[in-house]
Amino acid sequence: MILLCLIAILFIAGILAWLAARWSAAAARWIALAATAADFIIDLIVWLRHYGEISLLPHNRWIEELDWNWIPRFGIHFHLAMDGLSLLLLMLTFFLGIVSVLVSWNEIKERIGFFHLNLLWVLAGITGVFLALDLFLFYFAWELMLVPMYFLIALWGHERRQYASVKFFIFTQLSGLLMLIAILALYFTHHAATRVYTFEYEQLLGTPLSSSSAWWMMLGFFVAFAVKLPVVPLHTWLPDAHTEAPTAGSVVLAGLLLKTGAYGMLRFVVPLFPDAARQFAPIAMVLAVIGILYGGLLAFGQSDFKRLVAYTSVSHLGFVLLGIFAWNQLTLQGALITMIAHGISTGALFVIAGLLQERMHTREMGRMSGLWSTAPRLSGAALFFALGSLGLPGLGDFVGEFLVLLGTYRVSLILTLFATIGVLIATFYALRLVQRAFHGPNFHDWKLADLNKREAFILMPMIVVLLWIGLYPLPLLNTFRPAMERLQQAANSMAALRR
Amino acid sequence: MTGADGIALLPLIVLAGTSVLVMVGIAVRRSHRFTLGLTLAGLTAAFGSLWIAAPLAPRQVTPLLVIDHYALFYFGLLIAGGFAVALLAYDYLAKVDINREELYLLLLIATTGGAILVASSHFASFFLGLEMLSVSLYAMVAYLHPRRQPLEAGIKYLILAAASAAFLLFGMALVYAGLGTMEFGRMAHMLETGNNVMLISGLALIITGIGFKLAVVPFHLWTPDVYEGAPAPVTAFIATVSKGAMFALLLRYFYRSGAATNHRIRLVFIIIAIASMLAGNLLALLQSNVKRILAYSSIAHMGYLLVAFLASGELAVEAVTFYLVAYFITTLGAFGVVSALSTHDREAEDIDDYHALFCRRPALAGVFTLMLLSLAGIPVTAGFIGKFYIVVAGASSAMWALVIILVVSSVIGLFYYLRIVAAMYASPERDAIETGSRISAASGAVLYMLAVLLVWFGIYPEPLLRLIRTVLRA
Numbered sequence: 001m002i003l004l005c006l007i008a009i010l011f012i013a014g015i016l017a018w019l020a021a022r023w024s025a026a027a028a029r030w031i032a033l034a035a036t037a038a039d040f041i042i043d044l045i046v047w048l049r050h051y052g053e054i055s056l057l058p059h060n061r062w063i064e065e066l067d068w069n070w071i072p073r074f075g076i077h078f079h080l081a082m083d084g085l086s087l088l089l090l091m092l093t094f095f096l097g098i099v100s101v102l103v104s105w106n107e108i109k110e111r112i113g114f115f116h117l118n119l120l121w122v123l124a125g126i127t128g129v130f131l132a133l134d135l136f137l138f139y140f141a142w143e144l145m146l147v148p149m150y151f152l153i154a155l156w157g158h159e160r161r162q163y164a165s166v167k168f169f170i171f172t173q174l175s176g177l178l179m180l181i182a183i184l185a186l187y188f189t190h191h192a193a194t195r196v197y198t199f200e201y202e203q204l205l206g207t208p209l210s211s212s213s214a215w216w217m218m219l220g221f222f223v224a225f226a227v228k229l230p231v232v233p234l235h236t237w238l239p240d241a242h243t244e245a246p247t248a249g250s251v252v253l254a255g256l257l258l259k260t261g262a263y264g265m266l267r268f269v270v271p272l273f274p275d276a277a278r279q280f281a282p283i284a285m286v287l288a289v290i291g292i293l294y295g296g297l298l299a300f301g302q303s304d305f306k307r308l309v310a311y312t313s314v315s316h317l318g319f320v321l322l323g324i325f326a327w328n329q330l331t332l333q334g335a336l337i338t339m340i341a342h343g344i345s346t347g348a349l350f351v352i353a354g355l356l357q358e359r360m361h362t363r364e365m366g367r368m369s370g371l372w373s374t375a376p377r378l379s380g381a382a383l384f385f386a387l388g389s390l391g392l393p394g395l396g397d398f399v400g401e402f403l404v405l406l407g408t409y410r411v412s413l414i415l416t417l418f419a420t421i422g423v424l425i426a427t428f429y430a431l432r433l434v435q436r437a438f439h440g441p442n443f444h445d446w447k448l449a450d451l452n453k454r455e456a457f458i459l460m461p462m463i464v465v466l467l468w469i470g471l472y473p474l475p476l477l478n479t480f481r482p483a484m485e486r487l488q489q490a491a492n493s494m495a496a497l498r499r
Numbered sequence: 500m501t502g503a504d505g506i507a508l509l510p511l512i513v514l515a516g517t518s519v520l521v522m523v524g525i526a527v528r529r530s531h532r533f534t535l536g537l538t539l540a541g542l543t544a545a546f547g548s549l550w551i552a553a554p555l556a557p558r559q560v561t562p563l564l565v566i567d568h569y570a571l572f573y574f575g576l577l578i579a580g581g582f583a584v585a586l587l588a589y590d591y592l593a594k595v596d597i598n599r600e601e602l603y604l605l606l607l608i609a610t611t612g613g614a615i616l617v618a619s620s621h622f623a624s625f626f627l628g629l630e631m632l633s634v635s636l637y638a639m640v641a642y643l644h645p646r647r648q649p650l651e652a653g654i655k656y657l658i659l660a661a662a663s664a665a666f667l668l669f670g671m672a673l674v675y676a677g678l679g680t681m682e683f684g685r686m687a688h689m690l691e692t693g694n695n696v697m698l699i700s701g702l703a704l705i706i707t708g709i710g711f712k713l714a715v716v717p718f719h720l721w722t723p724d725v726y727e728g729a730p731a732p733v734t735a736f737i738a739t740v741s742k743g744a745m746f747a748l749l750l751r752y753f754y755r756s757g758a759a760t761n762h763r764i765r766l767v768f769i770i771i772a773i774a775s776m777l778a779g780n781l782l783a784l785l786q787s788n789v790k791r792i793l794a795y796s797s798i799a800h801m802g803y804l805l806v807a808f809l810a811s812g813e814l815a816v817e818a819v820t821f822y823l824v825a826y827f828i829t830t831l832g833a834f835g836v837v838s839a840l841s842t843h844d845r846e847a848e849d850i851d852d853y854h855a856l857f858c859r860r861p862a863l864a865g866v867f868t869l870m871l872l873s874l875a876g877i878p879v880t881a882g883f884i885g886k887f888y889i890v891v892a893g894a895s896s897a898m899w900a901l902v903i904i905l906v907v908s909s910v911i912g913l914f915y916y917l918r919i920v921a922a923m924y925a926s927p928e929r930d931a932i933e934t935g936s937r938i939s940a941a942s943g944a945v946l947y948m949l950a951v952l953l954v955w956f957g958i959y960p961e962p963l964l965r966l967i968r969t970v971l972r973a
Contacts, residue, residue, distance in 0.1 A: 073964045143878045155924050166917055177906040184894040
């Protein structure tokens with residue numbers, strides 16, 4: 001029931017915020033804040049209560065589970081379940097949820113109720129994605145987070161919001177439908193083998209598949225997640241959507257929506273189709289390395305603050321993809337840490353971009369320079385997160401990328417080599433960002449307000465968490481391990497079954 | 500004909516009786532409200548009589564009509580559609596200065612015609628039902644005759660529908676000449692053996708006639724003009740009741756006569772389905788008139804339905820039926836919004852009429868958004884479950900190519916649905932904020948009801964699915 005509460009709180013609070021905004025804008029903001037905070041606390045309590053036993057849980061048990069019949073005609077269940085992986089990603093979801101509500105406090109001035117409705121519903125959809133164990137429910141939630149995100153970009157975005165929002169919608173919708181076809185193919189194959197119609201993840205895990213059909217289905221899933229992740233040839237929606245979205249939208253996009261793609265790869269692509277995934281791994285890993293280098297290079301060439309940060313996402317998520325398809329303990333742990341650390345460091349960079357835009361009404365780095373002299377605390381925070389993004393030891397991103405590189409080294413030396421160059425490029429673009437925007441003389445005589453209390457309150461916890469992950473990631477790894485072992489076990493037993 | 504036959508036919512008798520009553524009522528006392536009340540009462544009575552007729556089903560009443568659960572289910576759907584259109588028409592007609600009452604008479608006759616189509620098991624009743632439907636539609640399309648556009652649309656519809664009816668008749672004649680029977684059920688085994696030119700050409704001509712009514716490519720050319728020209732409630736009627744009845748007949752005729760398994764016929768339908776899906780969605784991209792956009796989108800939706808039709812087995816019939824229910828709700832809702840926004844001298848058909856609608860009329864904009872998302876097949880709406888059903892049906896018959904074309908073309912469709920949505924939520928120009936009149940009670944009730952149904956079937960479709968399954972299995 002707790003799991004349903006997590007979704008229901010966001011969903012209902014969205015409606016309440018919408019209604020409340022008619023008489024008070026502040027009420028809508030407070031309702032949204034309360035809802036995300038409540039979810040965060042619930043999730044935190046679940047984590048703390050189960051922390052001791054998570055690593056002892058037998059492999060067939062979930063931390064929390066809920067299973068109702070939904071549409072028996074098709075064997076569809078309303079099946080939610082939480083393991084360490086979902087738990088951590090939900091922590092991230094609600095944390096960034098709080099951040100996005102706070103960061104919109106002054107930025108959003110129009111249609112406040114409808115904004116919070118969309119924001120909370122997109123979070124509800126993401127929560128559903130991380131918890132769904134029924135493939136139909138998963139697809140349902142996957143599509144559900146699209147519409148509110150579209151509205152967030154299309155209504156409160158910047159100059160080219162129409163173009164960006166439609167592009168985002170079309171890319172995700174088309175890839176989602178391909179995944180639906182793959183899901184159905186799996187559904188009917190499973191029925192042909194067992195005479196049971198089911199969308200249950202755990203039952204579908206054991207479906208015997210011929211290698212060619214497994215290959216096609218795997219591709220269907222892969223494309224859907226690759227668009228979200230994004231993997232390089234399919235990434236073109238990302239810079240537009242991230243740049244044009246309002247700050248909260250960018251935070252949710254970069255911090256969470258991209259993670260749903262990685263989550264899908266981890267949870268579905270490899271365990272459901274281990275053989276096909278193994279055959280496909282070299283291609284995926286090459287694509288990942290291309291993404292790392294290409295994203296880094298393009299980030300280096302941008303002059304728009306938000307666009308630069310957007311391209312760094314392409315680069316960082318390349319490490320996640322590399323880690324997932326190298327598929328060993330180290331790389332999987334690395335991928336998870338990168339997902340969470342990237343969510344926070346990139347989210348924070350988007351927050352800073354938003355704060356700058358609120359003050360200067362521009363994102364052009366050519367019009368910045370020397371901001372340190374006028375807003376030292378803001379600039380300091382920016383430097384901190386830029387360092388996080390470039391992978392400074394002691395901060396979260398470093399741990400993740402280091403683990404991925406370490407694990408990939410066992411699989412392929414050459415790919416590791418090129419991926420490491422990617423880390424080097426990160427140094428260039430991150431330092432260039434800091435140098436152009438914040439250092440140097442204050443040419444344009446900017447007089448900017450420094451961080452106020454609310455803004456400091458947003459950024460401080462992010463700094464703390466990033467440091468914590470960088471210095472002591474063990475709790476995360478402990479929580480993730482049983483889930484990871486289960487995924488590996490599923491993949492291995494599947495492979496054995498089909499051989 | 501026995502008494503039991505009469506009871507089985509009760510829904511049809513009530514419908515026909517109501518039309519006579521309304522006609523007499525108009526002659527005695529011309530009152531808009533009274534006529535509407537009479538119409539709604541008659542439709543409600545006909546709907547209620549479904550439960551009286553249900554215990555007798557399935558029953559063959561004369562060789563012409565078969566009253567089975569399938570027919571009764573579609574009666575219910577058509578009557579509910581007619582009910583909604585009557586309410587929408589009430590508000591619409593209240594705004595224009597014209598004799599209003601006859602529209603309800605025509606509406607009732609057309610609904611009766613549709614019901615006869617759904618129940619027909621014989622060429623004679625098929626043609627009779629079709630003509631009852633079509634002839635009343637000519638008048639309904641041109642109902643606002645002082646305006647130029649409806650008149651033009653009416654004439655266009657009249658000529659093309661008459662021509663297609665001639666094709667249909669010729670086709671029936673050829674099939675009859677080849678097989679010596681006009682009953683669907685008795686054609687079954689003969690079609691397998693008699694594979695001669697006369698039969699195939701007869702069937703091809705029948706497909707032409709049906710295809711015209713359904714407005715599938717290449718028989719779709721009338722659709723945008725008629726949709727645009729006809730008054731919005733009438734457009735809603737053409738899009739739902741007329742097409743729904745025709746599709747129900749298509750299903751019955753081709754399954755009963757066994758023509759659906761004939762591979763040449765299948766090939767024809769595959770081509771029609773692909774062409775409709777692609778052409779409908781691509782041509783809609785070029786439009787800036789909301790009614791025309793919805794017209795082209797309906798062509799695409801008929802293509803989707805044909806995909807389900809081509810899938811074999813009970814899943815196909817279920818999918819078609821569910822999709823039609825969802826399509827009825829969605830289309831009635833969409834045209835309901837258009838009709839509610841229309842003023843006394845023009846219809847709200849240009850996309851600019853919807854600019855910043857969310858600021859001016861948030862409720863209407865919300866309903867329209869839901870309807871458009873349902874047409875696009877986005878979750879939480881019945882359209883999503885419907886599209887899912889069709890994809891399942893297609894996948895179960897391993898028609899991957901058709902399914903993929905469906906997917907791709909529905910993504911193309913997103914462009915124009917989103918265009919309308921984006922226009923509705925755009926910020927208003929400062930000087931142009933006029934909060935329009937409140938939505939009137941009748942259309943308000945219909946639209947909210949449709950929105951609730953849409954979301955209900957989108958989130959928890961199981962009751963409807965169970966109903967459809969029990970109906971079709973019986």
